[in-house]
Amino acid sequence: MASNTIVTSGFQLVKQLQEWSKNNMRQESLFCTVDVADLYTMAPQTEGVLSLKKMLDYLRLKQVGGLKIETIIRLSRFVMQNNYFPYDGQFYHQVRGGAMGSPLTLTIANCYMIFYERPIIKQINNSGGLYFRYTDDIFLATNWPPRHLLKQIDRWNHFDENIKLSENMGSIADFPDLHIENRAAQLYTTIYQKPSYEPYYLPFNSIHPLHMKKNVVFTMLFRAIRYCSTFQHYLDEREKLRMALLLNKYPNKFTDEQFNNLLSKLNIIQPLTCNNYANYRQKVIDFPIKEKISVDYGKTIFVHFTYCSSMRTFPIKFHALWNKYFGESPINEVLPILGIRNAKNLQRQLIYTR
Structure with missing residues (x-):
């Protein structure tokens, strides 16, 4: 029902904005972020549970995870009340409202918002605009005059006494x-960091597997390429990332290796320049996203071990022994997946309990 208007990452918004800006971006186009005030604690309990029931009925579900819909609704009502x-x-x-941080509160708040926002989405789409929501934050892109947009937001504020919207509009938005910027009818995007942002990542000298530290570098640079619409923005974000990694004890050589590894995996065979950046970035944006593979728990065994520096080679040895002793056995149909637990040390305990 709302899969086309709910975003879970900035990258989804980048792709949608790119498509919209091709035919709809004008010099007077507005970006507007709307905050839903205190959604989790303001959504009424009874109406919230009813919206969950309405959503399940819309999806025509009879059971979820072996539980009947009637049981789910009764349990939800009990928890909320x-x-x-x-x-x-x-x-x-x-x-x-519901308890902050509760998965049920998040689900019910989402269901409540989905039915509230339906006429707004229809109105925005009919006028050639964009509407997206990330939990309790709404993003709009429209060619309406500012006064008209303010008037509409005021009207939406009267749809439901439990929902209060506060807006921030202009040619610049963070979401x-x-x-996001509208510069003379041209779309510009880069990474936004809140004023409270601090450059803390997984320290390089922490007792974690090396692949986790590689993923930190890989993921952050990947985001920079996806988000940064100009080569200069990309260079700025790359150097910010490099400095942040240095502060977290990442060697420059290691960082450069992961940078090159990312470019290689994305089939970027030439050094990025101001001349080729736009083309390569578009290929990255269009790069197919791997679908998550569902786990067959009937044929999967999870093995957890406490990781320390002396256990670096354990996964390789484990799989070698598994294939050696169970390769010809029917048990080999079971897929072993190794997971790690962090070693209990004083530093970890202090961080956990402070």
């Missing part, structure tokens, strides 16, 4: 980790 919390030596019963 039985949230308690201590404050200043007293216990309080939450009578409005959620993407910085």
